[in-house]
Amino acid sequence: MSNFSYVREGDEYVLKIASRGREVLANPLSNFGTAFSHEQRAALGVNGLLPPNVMTMALQLKRVYAQYQGQPDDLAKYVYLNTMQDRNETLFFRLLSEHIEEMLPIVYTPTIGRAIETYSQWYHRPRGVFLSIERPEEMESSLSAMDLAPEDVDLVVVTDSEGILGIGDQGVGGVAITVGKLNVYTAAAGIHPSRALPVVLDVGTDNLDLLNDETYLGYRHARVRGQRYDDFVDRFVQTVTRLYPNAMIHWEDFGADNAHKILQRYRDEICTFNDDIQGTAAVVVAAILSAVRRSGLPLSQQRIVVHGAGTAGVGIAELLVEQMVSQGMDPAEAHQLFWGLGSRGLLREGIKVRDFQEPFMRSSEELAGWTLDVEGRYELADVVRNVKPTILIGTSAQAGSFNEKIVRDMAAHCERPIIMPLSNPTSKSEALPADLLAWTDGKALIATGSPFEPVVHQGVRHEIAQANNALVFPGLGLGVAACRASRVTDGMIAASATAVAKMVNSNAPGASLLPSMDKLRAVSARVAMAVAIAAQIEGVAGRKLDNPVQDIHEQMWTPDYPRIEAV
Numbered sequence: 001m002s003n004f005s006y007v008r009e010g011d012e013y014v015l016k017i018a019s020r021g022r023e024v025l026a027n028p029l030s031n032f033g034t035a036f037s038h039e040q041r042a043a044l045g046v047n048g049l050l051p052p053n054v055m056t057m058a059l060q061l062k063r064v065y066a067q068y069q070g071q072p073d074d075l076a077k078y079v080y081l082n083t084m085q086d087r088n089e090t091l092f093f094r095l096l097s098e099h100i101e102e103m104l105p106i107v108y109t110p111t112i113g114r115a116i117e118t119y120s121q122w123y124h125r126p127r128g129v130f131l132s133i134e135r136p137e138e139m140e141s142s143l144s145a146m147d148l149a150p151e152d153v154d155l156v157v158v159t160d161s162e163g164i165l166g167i168g169d170q171g172v173g174g175v176a177i178t179v180g181k182l183n184v185y186t187a188a189a190g191i192h193p194s195r196a197l198p199v200v201l202d203v204g205t206d207n208l209d210l211l212n213d214e215t216y217l218g219y220r221h222a223r224v225r226g227q228r229y230d231d232f233v234d235r236f237v238q239t240v241t242r243l244y245p246n247a248m249i250h251w252e253d254f255g256a257d258n259a260h261k262i263l264q265r266y267r268d269e270i271c272t273f274n275d276d277i278q279g280t281a282a283v284v285v286a287a288i289l290s291a292v293r294r295s296g297l298p299l300s301q302q303r304i305v306v307h308g309a310g311t312a313g314v315g316i317a318e319l320l321v322e323q324m325v326s327q328g329m330d331p332a333e334a335h336q337l338f339w340g341l342g343s344r345g346l347l348r349e350g351i352k353v354r355d356f357q358e359p360f361m362r363s364s365e366e367l368a369g370w371t372l373d374v375e376g377r378y379e380l381a382d383v384v385r386n387v388k389p390t391i392l393i394g395t396s397a398q399a400g401s402f403n404e405k406i407v408r409d410m411a412a413h414c415e416r417p418i419i420m421p422l423s424n425p426t427s428k429s430e431a432l433p434a435d436l437l438a439w440t441d442g443k444a445l446i447a448t449g450s451p452f453e454p455v456v457h458q459g460v461r462h463e464i465a466q467a468n469n470a471l472v473f474p475g476l477g478l479g480v481a482a483c484r485a486s487r488v489t490d491g492m493i494a495a496s497a498t499a500v501a502k503m504v505n506s507n508a509p510g511a512s513l514l515p516s517m518d519k520l521r522a523v524s525a526r527v528a529m530a531v532a533i534a535a536q537i538e539g540v541a542g543r544k545l546d547n548p549v550q551d552i553h554e555q556m557w558t559p560d561y562p563r564i565e566a567v
C-alpha cells in the first residue's frame with residue numbers, strides 16, 4: 001500500500017497516511033500546514049515542525065491571497081501559485097476556486113504561455129511525468145513511480161509540446177500546459193487531483209532558442225519524427241491503458257499533423273479525445289449557435305472563413321458541418337459554406353494541403369476572376385472581399401491579422417458580423433474586441449480565446465465571450481469518468497456544445513455569447529451530464545447514472561481538508 005491513499009467513504013474523502021513527520025509535510029496532498037489540529041500533529045508526528053498556533057483554512061486563505069496580491073507581476077503570481085500547489089494542494093485549489101475568474105488568466109492563458117516559454121528559468125520542483133524518447137524502456141517505471149492506484153486514475157493529460165497554444169514548439173516546458181489543464185479540470189469540474197496525471201512526451205525540440213540555452217531542461221536534440229515517434233506514442237498508449245484501465249487520454253497541443261493522426265488512430269480503440277480539435281470545436285460551435293440566434297440569419301445561410309485551418313480551425317469546421325447536417329443539410333452543401341486558409345493562403349486545388357484539410361479545398365473554377373498576390377496566394381483580404389463572409393474565425397496565431405480594412409469590408413456586407421479571434425495567448429489574438437466594435441459600429445458579435453475586459457461602445461457595455469475549450473474539457477472528463485465511458489464519440493462532443501449553448505439565455509444588447517468563466521463549475525456539471533447521457537444513448541457508457549444531477553454533483557470534489565486517518 002502507498003504511504004498516502006485518498007479514499008472516498010460515503011460522501012466524504014478520507015486520507016489514510018502511513019508516513020510520519022517531515023514526509024507528511026512534504027506531500028502537497030497530505031500537508032495542511034498550520035491547519036493541522038494539535039491532535040493531528042501528534043498522530044502524524046509533526047508536532048514542533050510547525051508554528052504552534054492552529055489556523056483555520058479561512059485564515060490561511062486570507063494570508064495566501066494577500067501574498068498572491070503582493071507579487072510584482074503576472075508571471076510572479078503564476079510562480080507563487082505553483083510553489084503553493086507544491087506545498088499545500090488543497091489550499092491551492094480552494095484559493096483558485098474562490099477566485100476563479102481572477103486567477104484563471106494566471107494559471108491558464110495568457111500567463112501560462114509566458115511561464116512555458118521560461119520554464120527552465122523559474123523551474124523549482126518537478127510536477128508531472130517526464131517521458132523521454134531517449135529512454136522508452138523507462139516509460140512504465142516512470143508512470144508507476146507516481147504511485148497511483150490503477151483503477152483510481154480518471155485522466156491522463158499529455159502533450160509533446162509541438163504546438164503549445166499559439167507559441168509553437170516549447171520542448172519540455174510544455175509539461176506546464178498539462179498541469180494547467182489539470183488544474184482547470186479540478187477547479188472547474190472537481191476532478192480530484194490524485195485521480196489525474198500530467199505527462200510530457202519529450203521527443204526533442206526544433207526550437208533553436210531552447211537548444212542553445214544551457215539551462216534548458218529537456219532532451220537537447222531536434223524533434224524526433226517518423227516511425228520512432230509513432231512507436232513512442234504507441235508505447236505510451238499501450239502502457240497507459242494497461243496501467244490505468246479507466247483513464248481517458250486527453251491530447252493537448254500536438255502539432256497539427258500528429259494531432260489529427262493520433263486522434264484518428266486511437267479514437268475507436270480507446271477512451272480518448274483531442275482537446276484542441278474536439279474541445280475547441282464544441283465551445284466555438286456553442287458560441288456560434290448563440291451568435292447565429294442573435295444575428296437572425298440561419299446557420300445554413302452563413303458563409304464562414306476559417307483563418308488558420310489547422311488543428312483547432314478544422315476541428316471547428318468539422319463540428320459545424322455536423323451541426324448543419326443534423327439540421328437537414330447535405331454534407332457536400334455544408335462544406336461549400338467554408339473557406340479555409342493556411343500559411344499558403346486559401347486552401348485550394350493546385351497547392352499542397354494536409355490530408356485533414358482536403359474536404360475544405362476550393363476548386364480552380366470557383367476562383368475564376370480572383371487575383372493572386374505576389375507570392376501566388378489568395379490572402380485573407382482577397383477571400384473576405386470575394387466571399388463576403390458572415391462568420392470569421394481566427395485560429396492562425398497571426399496577431400492583428402483581422403485588420404481594419406478586412407473587418408470593415410466584412411461589415412459592409414452583413415448586418416451582424418460574427419468575428420472570433422480565438423488564438424492564444426492574448427499577444428496572438430487576431431484582433432482586439434474594442435477595435436472590432438469600433439470598426440463595425442458596435443455590430444460585431446465577438447468571442448475570443450483569451451480573456452478580455454468588457455468594452456463600452458456608444459453607451460452599450462459589451463461582455464466579451466471567452467470561447468476557450470476550458471468551458472468544455474473539464475465537464476467532458478467528468479462526464480466520461482462518471483459513466484465510465486469506453487469511448488469519446490462525436491455525439492458526446494456535440495452534446496457538450498449544446499449544453500454550453502443552452503446556458504446562454506440573454507439576447508440583450510452586449511450580452512456575452514457564452515457563459516462567463518465564473519460559472520465554470522455549473523457549466524462543467526451541465527456538460528458532464530450531457531456527455532454521460534449521450535454516452536448512454538450511444539452505447540459506450542460502462543455504468544448508468546440513475547440520477548445524473550446527484551451522481552455528477554457527488555463526483556465533484558470541493559477543496560476541503562479531508563478527514564485524516566494515521567495508519
Ligand SMILES: NC(=O)C1=CN([C@@H]2O[C@H](COP(=O)(O)OP(=O)(O)OC[C@H]3O[C@@H](n4cnc5c(N)ncnc54)[C@H](O)[C@@H]3O)[C@@H](O)[C@H]2O)C=CC1
Binds near residue numbers: 310343470
Ligand atoms: N480558444 C481556444 O479554446 C483555442 C485556441 N487555439 C488557438 O488557435 C491557434 C492555433 O492553434 P492550433 O490550431 O493548435 O495550431 P495549428 O498549428 O494546428 O494551426 C494553425 C494554422 O494556422 C495556419 N497559418 C499560419 N500562418 C498563417 C497565415 N499567415 N495565414 C493563414 N493561416 C496561417 C497554419 O498553416 C495552420 O494551419 C493558437 O493560437 C491556439 O492558441 C487552439 C485551441 C483552442
Ligand SMILES: CC(=O)C(=O)O
Binds near residue numbers: 164165253449468
Ligand atoms: C486553449 C488551448 O487549448 C490552446 O490555445 O491551445
Ligand SMILES: [Mg+2]
Binds near residue numbers: 165252275276
Ligand atoms: Mg491547446
